[in-house]
Amino acid sequence: MKLTRTKALAAVASAAGLALALTGCAGDAAAPSESPAAGGDGAFPVTIEHAFGESVIEQAPERIATWGWGAADAVLALGEVPVAIPAEMYGGDENGVLPWIAEELDALGAETPALLTSGAEGQLPIEEMLAAAPDVVLAPYSGITEEEYTQLTDAGVDVVAYPEVAWSTPWRDVISIVGEALGQADEAEQVLADIDASIAEQAAAHPEFEGLSIAEVWNVAGTFYVYLPADPRVQFAEDLGFVSAESVTELDTGEATFYYTLSYEQLDKLEADVLLIYGDTEAEVDEFLASEQGQLLPQVPEGEVVKVIGQSAIASVAPPTALSLTWGMDDFIAAIEEGLAE
Template structure:
């Protein structure tokens, strides 16, 4: 299940955490997709990791694959004819709550849900959907898969590495591909304004250092500044703790695993931990090894609890960033004021 793979550890720890990206995660250190035209005129050429894709005319039948492209398309007013199935935080049909809400608000039926077996895109389902563009700027498709998808329709891949496109860039790439770059920028400006309002309301967060972690299945994950779930916290003035970089062991640009014997070295003002359930969140705080973390010992812990909320920020998307934002900021604020 690519979704949980993405949120928890992106692609590298699929066996242990089959979501996130998915923001986990999405580092800021990716290349930039570019377009020959961004004013809505076509043809448009978008550069990406596998070369470049020309979109000859304004797409009318859009298919989305991976994470975040569905939300970006909807946010600029385009309803896909087919969209990737999600599992982590989604309903029984594979639709995330903020996507379902947007479809309801638009008064449209749920698009075809493309089966995601965690291996390869469902080529036959895509052929049947007959898209004129396939958007996968935040995904894990291989070059071979890209070539096969391109035989179905012009396909936009990620600009640099799989599962690493920053959330803002995902929105921009999708907007450009659809000839709606201005609308995409409006979406980003609105989200930035909401983040700025939260920062203004919570000056206690400014300058706080943080370590974002997930203790699951006997493995302790630490997320770096390259991960979107950490990067977007900078909007509140929160900084990645120096210890996060100092303890990094090269597992991935955006996360690494840390032994329980080293947890006393994970020094930060705040700890932000992720948990599927409240029971797991409570167990985390009661764990003897976890008590070795200085911020935990001080009681300066913020927690993201529940698959929907985790999915909303791991990484955030055009529709999910503000989903549960008040709850997240309140937890961070309480942790900051506990010191």
């Protein structure tokens, strides 16, 4: 089954599947990305192994396209401008451009790349992609199929797919893979080091987070989701000093590697110092917390509830990217501070 990134992660919390129609209008293609530094240091050729074999990139790509989640962000963080990127209607603007991508394009003085639309089940739009005339398609965190991969490679395009399983590549590995493909492995490591330094700075500034147990959840359309330690947003909280509550793993139903659903009758068992709840709107979250089911959560009467509200805020940590984590970090921290202060 082919899944969009939004269905796979951020929108998995919706009983309706948050089946978003990625109908953003394609923007003008950006000017070709040029990488003289990458090509001049002996980095190429580069061979990258992935689920469909291996791809050999002979020289620094001049026209870079991305598919899936996070690859476009990594390319931009490395100072390159893709010619085509996927439209993201969950968290993006009316055209499907995510706010942190828009800000980085503005900082680079670049036009918006062509925005690729996907089918109802997340199919890669082959004709749109080929119309952008890429040298390489970077899709290390995506649902690209072997058929789609073959169609692109048969057309003479180098393609870097996910290492093993669709929609499963750790976000840090996405940055590393993109850096390797562009001949900028060292620069990619510096991007990661800068992100880690920002997280460490926030953790040091908030010693009150250290050791507090946390449960991260989302209630959507009658279904209550709990995120496991394997989920990147939980890992981010742990980087800030929190620890995943024991109850989170004790109640795990084994539905998936990064989340499970919990019946309302069991909400009183979700013991944690802090409850972090996601929601598209504050009204949606407040309505649930005031409901009979919401009041069962041990943290609600005590006021130990952190609310992370809005599609962009949720998308920025589900999972993080080379640009999104630092983009949304201040607001995320402010939400935690507000929740703990009440």
